[in-house]
Amino acid sequence: MPELPEVETTRRGIEAHVSGQIIAAVEVRQPKLRWRVPPGLSRKLKDARIDCLERRGKYLLFKTSSGTLIVHLGMSGSLRMVVDGAPPQAHDHVDLRLGNGLTLRLRDPRRFGAVLWTRSDPLRHPLLAALGPEPLSDGFDGAWLRQRAHGRKAAVKTLIMNSRVVVGIGNIYASEALFLAGINPARSAGRISARRLHGLAAAVKQVLEEALEQGGTTLRDFVNGAGEPGYFAQSLRVYGREGEPCVNCGAPVRARVLAQRASYYCPRCQR
DNA sequence: AGTGCGGCCTGTCCGC
């Protein structure tokens, strides 16, 4: 899916078009996403005003005068602004028609995404309540990572992809950050020195910031609010580069599966 | 409590 840089790129791209807008109509063509789209969503949202668009982890929070619309893009979801009346394409599941002549449209071929609704504080929603710190905030650093890694036997890649430990890091950026930090993705989290965990926290921040600057990574589905791809794919150092030379030492990049996810690393640079 | 796995979906690509 979109990982944090892609979700944040989406948020930045559509924020100005949705903030302050009244929702004129909601159309749900396919309610069967990861969870069923709430049946009365249209009634709940109609005539509500979108006050702001925030992000927590990979969840987008449309805060309105009557509650919060929570959107998750899953593996293949994208949100974009289209002009009212633009004919929906395949997998365009949900539309929010706004007062400014634009429609916010959710496309999600694999339907692993979600559209949810809550009247209370969205940060207390069951799906969001236990989330770890934002990786680009001061709440995420080497000390935090060290505390969470203590005693863990599982692979460090699994640890940093755990949203209770830190949000926003998916399969691509986990491999990339571990490469920058020089840590083998399969290494047990609890057996990494404090110094290297500090380096890993810094590497996570670095790779996410770089990806944000490039508008995210587009492998296949991701487009920003204007329908454009991100450009970080060309900057990936190890992800998807099995057999190609390590950008650091030239050794062939290796791939192996960890927790059922493809992982890429340099066997010489990452220990 | 931590860990590993199945499952949710469709599209694409690869080998036969």
Add this chain to the structure above:
DNA sequence: TGCGGACAGGCCGCAC
């Protein structure tokens, strides 16, 4: 050219 199977950016819920 067609077909089966593996795989793809996430992550919940369950069994152990």
